[in-house]
Amino acid sequence: MATFGQRLRKIRTDNNLTQKDFGILFKLSESAIGMYERDEREPPFKFANDIADHFDVDTDYLFGRTDIPKSRIVNSKDQTEFEAFINNPEHGIFFRDYLSAPEERREEMREIFKILQEKEKGRKPGDIQGES
Known part of the structure; x- marks a missing residue:
C-alpha cells in the first residue's frame, strides 16, 4: 500500500x-x-x-489503508427512503427481490436508486420522465 x-x-x-x-x-x-x-x-x-x-x-x-479514493457509503436516511420506496406496492414489482438479495447486490440497487433520484430532482407532475 x-x-x-x-x-x-x-x-x-x-x-x-x-x-x-x-x-x-x-x-x-x-x-x-x-x-x-x-x-x-x-x-x-x-x-x-x-x-x-x-x-x-x-x-x-x-493513509494507504485502501486503494479506493472514495468509498460508496449509503447513509441510514437513504436506506430508509429506499426501503419505503421498494415496499410501495406500485414499486415492489421491480424490487421484489431486494430484501432477500445478498448485501452486495442490495448496495448496488441502492446506488441505482440514488442515481434515479438525482435525475428526477425538480421534475414536476406531467413532465416527461428524465426531463425537468
Whole structure:
C-alpha cells in the first residue's frame, strides 16, 4: 500500500499543483509539504481531513489503508427512503427481490436508486420522465 506522502504527492501532481501552490492552498510552507511527501513528518489530523475534503477522497485512501479514493457509503436516511420506496406496492414489482438479495447486490440497487433520484430532482407532475 502507498504511504501518506506518496498519496499526497499523487494528488498534488494530478491536480497540477507545485509544492508551493499546495502550501498556499493549505497555509503551509513548501518545506512542510516536502517533508509530508517524503514521509519525514506525520500530518496533523486537520490537514489530512482538509485534503480529503478539498480533493473529495477518503482519509483511509490518504493513509494507504485502501486503494479506493472514495468509498460508496449509503447513509441510514437513504436506506430508509429506499426501503419505503421498494415496499410501495406500485414499486415492489421491480424490487421484489431486494430484501432477500445478498448485501452486495442490495448496495448496488441502492446506488441505482440514488442515481434515479438525482435525475428526477425538480421534475414536476406531467413532465416527461428524465426531463425537468
